[in-house]
Amino acid sequence: MISDDEFITHKDVPGPTKEEIRCLVMCKSRVSPDDIVVDIGCGTGGLTLEFAKRSRLVYAVDKNLDALNTTEKNLKKHNLDKKVHFIHSDALEALKDIETFDILMIGGSGGDLPLLIEEGYQKLTQNGKIVVTSILLETPVEAVETMKKFQMDIDIVDVSISKGRIMKRGTMMLARNPITIVTGKKN
Amino acid sequence: MISDDEFITHKDVPGPTKEEIRCLVMCKSRVSPDDIVVDIGCGTGGLTLEFAKRSRLVYAVDKNLDALNTTEKNLKKHNLDKKVHFIHSDALEALKDIETFDILMIGGSGGDLPLLIEEGYQKLTQNGKIVVTSILLETPVEAVETMKKFQMDIDIVDVSISKGRIMKRGTMMLARNPITIVTGKKN
Amino acid sequence: MISDDEFITHKDVPGPTKEEIRCLVMCKSRVSPDDIVVDIGCGTGGLTLEFAKRSRLVYAVDKNLDALNTTEKNLKKHNLDKKVHFIHSDALEALKDIETFDILMIGGSGGDLPLLIEEGYQKLTQNGKIVVTSILLETPVEAVETMKKFQMDIDIVDVSISKGRIMKRGTMMLARNPITIVTGKKN
Amino acid sequence: MISDDEFITHKDVPGPTKEEIRCLVMCKSRVSPDDIVVDIGCGTGGLTLEFAKRSRLVYAVDKNLDALNTTEKNLKKHNLDKKVHFIHSDALEALKDIETFDILMIGGSGGDLPLLIEEGYQKLTQNGKIVVTSILLETPVEAVETMKKFQMDIDIVDVSISKGRIMKRGTMMLARNPITIVTGKKN
Ligand SMILES: Nc1ncnc2c1ncn2[C@@H]1O[C@H](CSCC[C@H](N)C(=O)O)[C@@H](O)[C@H]1O
Ligand SMILES: Nc1ncnc2c1ncn2[C@@H]1O[C@H](CSCC[C@H](N)C(=O)O)[C@@H](O)[C@H]1O
Ligand SMILES: Nc1ncnc2c1ncn2[C@@H]1O[C@H](CSCC[C@H](N)C(=O)O)[C@@H](O)[C@H]1O
Ligand SMILES: Nc1ncnc2c1ncn2[C@@H]1O[C@H](CSCC[C@H](N)C(=O)O)[C@@H](O)[C@H]1O
Numbered sequence: 001m002i003s004d005d006e007f008i009t010h011k012d013v014p015g016p017t018k019e020e021i022r023c024l025v026m027c028k029s030r031v032s033p034d035d036i037v038v039d040i041g042c043g044t045g046g047l048t049l050e051f052a053k054r055s056r057l058v059y060a061v062d063k064n065l066d067a068l069n070t071t072e073k074n075l076k077k078h079n080l081d082k083k084v085h086f087i088h089s090d091a092l093e094a095l096k097d098i099e100t101f102d103i104l105m106i107g108g109s110g111g112d113l114p115l116l117i118e119e120g121y122q123k124l125t126q127n128g129k130i131v132v133t134s135i136l137l138e139t140p141v142e143a144v145e146t147m148k149k150f151q152m153d154i155d156i157v158d159v160s161i162s163k164g165r166i167m168k169r170g171t172m173m174l175a176r177n178p179i180t181i182v183t184g185k186k187n
Numbered sequence: 188m189i190s191d192d193e194f195i196t197h198k199d200v201p202g203p204t205k206e207e208i209r210c211l212v213m214c215k216s217r218v219s220p221d222d223i224v225v226d227i228g229c230g231t232g233g234l235t236l237e238f239a240k241r242s243r244l245v246y247a248v249d250k251n252l253d254a255l256n257t258t259e260k261n262l263k264k265h266n267l268d269k270k271v272h273f274i275h276s277d278a279l280e281a282l283k284d285i286e287t288f289d290i291l292m293i294g295g296s297g298g299d300l301p302l303l304i305e306e307g308y309q310k311l312t313q314n315g316k317i318v319v320t321s322i323l324l325e326t327p328v329e330a331v332e333t334m335k336k337f338q339m340d341i342d343i344v345d346v347s348i349s350k351g352r353i354m355k356r357g358t359m360m361l362a363r364n365p366i367t368i369v370t371g372k373k374n
Numbered sequence: 375m376i377s378d379d380e381f382i383t384h385k386d387v388p389g390p391t392k393e394e395i396r397c398l399v400m401c402k403s404r405v406s407p408d409d410i411v412v413d414i415g416c417g418t419g420g421l422t423l424e425f426a427k428r429s430r431l432v433y434a435v436d437k438n439l440d441a442l443n444t445t446e447k448n449l450k451k452h453n454l455d456k457k458v459h460f461i462h463s464d465a466l467e468a469l470k471d472i473e474t475f476d477i478l479m480i481g482g483s484g485g486d487l488p489l490l491i492e493e494g495y496q497k498l499t500q501n502g503k504i505v506v507t508s509i510l511l512e513t514p515v516e517a518v519e520t521m522k523k524f525q526m527d528i529d530i531v532d533v534s535i536s537k538g539r540i541m542k543r544g545t546m547m548l549a550r551n552p553i554t555i556v557t558g559k560k561n
Numbered sequence: 562m563i564s565d566d567e568f569i570t571h572k573d574v575p576g577p578t579k580e581e582i583r584c585l586v587m588c589k590s591r592v593s594p595d596d597i598v599v600d601i602g603c604g605t606g607g608l609t610l611e612f613a614k615r616s617r618l619v620y621a622v623d624k625n626l627d628a629l630n631t632t633e634k635n636l637k638k639h640n641l642d643k644k645v646h647f648i649h650s651d652a653l654e655a656l657k658d659i660e661t662f663d664i665l666m667i668g669g670s671g672g673d674l675p676l677l678i679e680e681g682y683q684k685l686t687q688n689g690k691i692v693v694t695s696i697l698l699e700t701p702v703e704a705v706e707t708m709k710k711f712q713m714d715i716d717i718v719d720v721s722i723s724k725g726r727i728m729k730r731g732t733m734m735l736a737r738n739p740i741t742i743v744t745g746k747k748n
């Protein structure tokens with residue numbers, strides 16, 4: 001895992017997704033060396049980098065050009081840029097240009113989640129995964145509802161992490177916002 | 188309950204303890220109208236106010252004068268100041284001047300926790316309670332260890348609260364730091 | 375607060391809602407001595423009892439007769455039965471027979487949540503509250519969506535509680551299922 | 562990751578550690594292909610298997626013979642047994658017979674934690690890690706205290722996971738007991 005503080009960030013780009021959540025996303029996606037991954041909403045590149053280290057090819061998609069540039073800088077810092085193909089467009093548009101993939105990571109969807117899952121499901125390989133992370137109450141409900149329509153195997157995990165900070169008077173526990181990870185597998 | 192945003196605050200004084208935790212402290216303390224309460228580390232007055240509304244008399248103790256002044260302002264805003272006796276001193280010192288009480292609230296202890304519990308236990312009435320809140324890993328361990336020595340009935344609750352914030356794109360869940368509430372009852 | 379283990383229970387009736395959640399519901403509802411409360415889904419009576427202690431009158435509603443009988447037994451144990459009016463019917467039906475109330479507590483809704491909130495809103499007094507508790511992902515989303523339509527002030531709290539159990543080798547933290555409490559206030 | 566339900570279990574052996582925690586332990590340990598790992602308290606083999614897949618050699622230690630047998634069965638099921646060396650003894654004893662290692666995993670310590678960390682630190686390679694998982698309040702405090710003495714870089718994470726269960730009436734969130742993961746790095 002790459003530590004959070006190793007990432008180059010940009011004031012207008014959210015992320016990186018924190019280490020513990022990146023770690024859980026890698027596990028839930030069951031990513032393997034010959035997988036093709038599509039990372040919708042690459043942001044600072046937190047997930048794009050971890051996927052690039054573990055798969056064959058990653059399509060990094062974001063509607064915000066600053067996000068793509070930031071992600072590229074972080075990839076180059078770890079010379080992983082050769083494994084990533086950048087698409088500067090809206091998620092739904094981007095999906096139209098990609099033929100097939102093993103893992104669809106949806107880290108940002110801006111309201112198009114059901115459509116993204118439907119479009120993504122068609123192009124997913126057998127046993128392929130759609131992984132949706134969210135800090136909104138509504139997103140996991142939408143994800144589960146849509147994945148049910150396609151009889152996907154659905155795994156839902158709500159993750160609340162607190163990090164200890166060692167101070168003179170003791171170890172203070174600082175909470176992170178809870179993240180829900182919904183993973184759908186295509187049968 | 189008094190909402191968090193109704194409190195007058197001071198830049199050098201922590202608090203108020205958030206509504207949900209103040210609420211749980213009231214329940215765990217089983218405070219009743221004829222109780223005498225000692226609030227060690229009154230800070231902004233969050234707990235002092237709620238105890239003042241529900242008990243006979245509250246001793247508000249803090250080593251920081253700004254804390255006592257802030258607590259007094261908040262009490263006056265809700266005309267509860269008549270029910271509170273202020274002690275500007277270190278907790279251990281303060282306890283020496285108070286004869287007996289039904290509830291000892293320890294919201295800040297600066298390392299004297301075991302001594303405070305020992306001193307407090309002697310002056311506690313039958314079925315009286317010691318309530319310790321903490322964001323440090325070490326505090327609940329110290330509290331449980333010391334309360335065990337006096338064969339107190341011990342209740343331990345770790346509370347993780349996330350508050351929803353309604354935004355255009357959905358309801359964002361924002362985590363609060365986890366708080367542990369240890370309550371010891373004198374048999 | 376009445377401790378969880380003081381409740382008479384019934385194998386076919388869920389509840390009582392645990393002490394810490396009952397405590398938070400009382401706080402969020404801002405229940406006061408002259409309030410009329412409707413408890414939809416009274417179950418074992420956990421919330422009905424706490425409301426009965428703090429309000430003028432409680433309508434305890436449940437479609438399961440065993441729930442009403444169990445709730446009545448618990449009320450009598452604490453001689454609070456005089457303050458409660460039982461309605462053995464489906465929630466929507468029950469609401470039709472009640473003219474007005476200050477607090478509508480929805481502890482079980484079986485899919486009728488939006489309708490219950492709409493019907494309840496009409497009969498709610500000024501500054502009255504609708505409190506919805508849930509362990510399902512979907513319920514808080516439905517509650518927030520419906521309350522938004524009536525421009526209610528909405529408070530959303532996700533509560534994760536772990537209880538300490540003192541064992542020989544140390545204090546084991548046992549998690550409770552997370553509960554979301556959504557409170558809507560009528561302006 | 563190997564799913565929880567793929568493990569062969571034994572009524573007298575705790576574990577396997579759940580998937581999400583095994584995943585986080587792998588990340589926190591930064592395990593790499595040429596590492597030697599010591600798994601104290603291998604139990605059902607949950608962590609032993611994941612380490613075996615990612616390192617050169619794992620010493621699986623447990624004082625309970627049933628634990629070693631169960632772990633061996635699970636390793637054989639995934640033909641990973643060649644990568645594991647079994648030691649049926651108390652942790653402290655076992656450590657004396659092992660010369661050096663890159664990762665010391667302490668999943669069970671039965672009160673010897675400080676000694677285990679001290680003994681382990683001496684035999685740890687440069688940048689080696691000690692990972693301690695616990696469900697007890699006291700363990701992380703002891704771990705942090707002891708690791709501080711050796712000026713280790715300390716990472717403390719409290720992890721609360723809830724798993725969604727899809728039911729007819731909605732998605733029920735079921736909490737797991739909170740686990741604290743303390744990772745010390747030798748500088
Ligand atoms: N419909 C859409 N199409 C393309 N990008 C989108 C989108 N909706 C949101 N995004 C992008 O999604 C990103 C979410 S932040 C993601 C952070 C990333 N996982 C990391 O580890 O750094 C933002 O950069 C936002 O621009
Ligand atoms: N040994 C000690 N004696 C007296 N006050 C102490 C103390 N250790 C810490 N404190 C005080 O404890 C307070 C903790 S903050 C408490 C916040 C308070 N519960 C509220 O709701 O506003 C601080 O004001 C600090 O000055
Ligand atoms: N539509 C509906 N009408 C009436 N009761 C309902 C209902 N949907 C669910 N319920 C009831 O809601 C209850 C939920 S359990 C509530 C437990 C209660 N708060 C306590 O502290 O004991 C169940 O008894 C169930 O029978
Ligand atoms: N001092 C000690 N020496 C050796 N084994 C110990 C020990 N204290 C506890 N244990 C062992 O530690 C184990 C904890 S359970 C560990 C579960 C394991 N991580 C899994 O994934 O399956 C138990 O099997 C217990 O027998």
